[in-house]
Amino acid sequence: MxxxxxxxxxxxxxxxxxxxxxxxxxxxxxxxxxxxxxxxxxxxxxxxxxxxxxxxxxxxxxxxxxxxxxxxxxxxxxxxxxxxxxxxxxxxxxxxxxxxxxxxxxxxxxxxxxxxxxxxxxxxxxxxxxxxxxxxxxxxxxxxATTYAVSRIAxxxxxxxxxxxxxxxxxxxxxxxxxxxxxxxxxxxRRAEDPPAAAGPRDFRRELAAGLSFVFRHPIMPRLVAASASLNLFSQMIFALAVLYLVRDLRLDEHTVGVVLALTTLGGIGGGLLSARLARLVGSARIIWIAPLGLGWTVLLVPAARPGWGPVAYTVGMAGLGALFAIYNAAAISYRQGVCPPELLGRMTASIRWVIFGVMPVGALAGGLLGSWLGVRPTLWIAAVGVWASGLWLYFSPLRRRRDVPDAASDAAPSPAARERVPVDMAGEATGGGRRG
The missing domain is CATH 1.20.1250.20 (MFS general substrate transporter like domains)
Structure with missing residues (x-):
């Protein structure tokens, strides 16, 4: 037990x-x-x-x-x-x-x-x-994961x-x-940790190349990476300017800034609690593009905010962004796990994180530069539209014709050697002995 x-x-x-x-x-x-x-x-x-x-x-x-x-x-x-x-x-x-x-x-x-x-x-x-x-x-x-969201509020x-x-x-x-x-x-x-494995000969670059090759030769994965990277890029432009915008444009004091930022995290908690139910309702693959297109428009409330009522608009807009990320990430990660061979999961994940996390400092720096050149509010308008438009990468893709993520357990897994050579069809499914949705 x-x-x-x-x-x-x-x-x-x-x-x-x-x-x-x-x-x-x-x-x-x-x-x-x-x-x-x-x-x-x-x-x-x-x-x-x-x-x-x-x-x-x-x-x-x-x-x-x-x-x-x-x-x-x-x-x-x-x-x-x-x-x-x-x-x-x-x-x-x-x-x-x-x-x-x-x-x-x-x-x-x-x-x-x-x-x-x-x-x-x-x-x-x-x-x-x-x-x-x-x-x-x-x-x-x-x-x-729940701790992360609640800790942000606290x-x-x-x-x-x-x-x-x-x-x-x-x-x-x-x-x-x-x-x-x-x-x-x-x-x-107290639990004793297993000692690290002895470092044997390995071809580091070749192992990394296998993960990158799977991601960028897949018919859906490059668009999924592009959508995730776009979301991170434009959202980081908003996050980078958040405190500056709240203090200087919306004229909030330090305590109120903390309260507003805490309340925005409620969207992530709500989205996390509802993600599984929404995926079952509309489809675990379909929700991947519905989330940014259906919730991304709320981010437009952020640059629209003005002193006085602005904190409410900002809170609602950023809470919508938090819910978007929670729902989108749960579905997108499940899709990646469903179509990727088990022995490539680690390398596939590292390859994708390198791209979608790598754009985050670029987005933050772009937000600062554009905020100085165009102004903070115009930069936030650009970022908000970019967040919503990220979903178009997936809407105009073969993923739109699928309802659900392929089930990795629906078929017996092929041998590791065969799985490395499995071709994929235009729906993102493995063929020739692979997985079916």
Whole structure:
């Protein structure tokens, strides 16, 4: 009989520490841009660079991170990453308190933190199976995903209140403390981790090429990647300018900014809870393009907002974006898993993450540059239209003729050698002994 996750001590320790660090992350995501805007009087370009450097490691580190982490002790990687991030954030808190913090300092901290984030996330996903039985991984990942959304609400709310009451310098220090506590909590996990596999001869470039080849030779996958990349690109333009827009255009104080950002995350929670039901109702493949086209228009409320009633419009628009991402991601990931051979799943996932996460710093930087050149509000109009139009990549594709994602369990899996050579038809199905929808 499988023990409930609530009685799995190691998972509860891992989950509790992760929750605390997520809350701290949300505090920093609010407090550091507030520091840049309200204390350093940052321009739109400087804020865009700050947001871009926070994600730039996805562009150059996503592909090799998996190979490196597989050759290390996962928990050790996670502890070291948290300790380094705690130290980096602490320098911002001390610098802000002492009066010597600069935008260059914030950029360097964001860049180094992004490296730690990529390594930590890769190690965390690989470490979870060591503390959770295989039959409970779905439940465990569901709890972690819900924690992420709820932590954003708590972090933004607490961050806004602390910034208003204590100032941004002390508020940034809260994140450093959260990282230290999480690093310490990982040491209390009792389950012994399997030692890393011995590094044997392997052709790293050839393995990566196999994943990239599957993605970009598939009839649907390139359009799915293009849609996901477009969503990330244009949404990051909005996120990069969010604090600047709320403070200078909508004229909100620090506490209200925190409350507004917290409320926008409710869309992601609602979308996550409804995603499975909506997929069953309209089709698990059809919902992939319906989500951006059906919900993307709500983002137009963001640039339409004005002082006074603007916070309500902004909240509704960004909550719609959160629901869009939750519903779209659940369906898109299921589609990728349904059509990809099991032995290529890791490489396929790394290849797609390299593209769709790699555009995020580009979007943030583009938002800052366009915000400085055209103005913040016109840039937000461009980004909002781009979010909605992302769904057109899939609407004008063979995916529109499908209702549901292929079921990976509907047929016996072919041999690994045969699966590498399986052709695919124009509906994204494997043929010649592969999968049928």
């Amino acid at each position: 499988t023990t409930s996750l609530w009685r799995n001590r190691d998972f509860m320790v891992l989950w509790s520490g992760r929750t605390l660090s997520e809350v701290g992350d949300a505090v920093s995501l609010l407090a550091i841009p507030l520091l840049a805007v309200t204390v350093l009087d940052a321009t739109a370009v400087e804020v865009g660079i700050l947001s871009a450097t926070r994600m730039v490691a996805y562009l150059f580190l996503s592909l090799p991170a998996g190979v490196w982490v597989d050759r290390m002790r996962k928990r050790r990687v996670m502890v070291v990453c948290h300790l380094v991030r705690a130290g980096l954030v602490a320098t911002v808190a001390v610098g802000a308190w002492a009066g010597w913090v600069t935008m260059a300092h914030l950029w360097i901290v964001a860049l180094l933190s992004s490296v730690c984030t990529v390594l930590y996330e890769t190690a965390h996903q690989s470490f979870l199976p060591a503390v959770v039985p295989g039959g409970q991984l779905l439940e465990a990942n569901g709890k972690l 972090g933004y709310s607490v961050g806004g209140a602390l910034a208003s009451a204590l100032g941004v310098a002390r508020t940034v220090g809260v994140d450093a403390l959260a990282y230290l506590v999480n690093a310490a909590s990982l040491l209390f996990i």
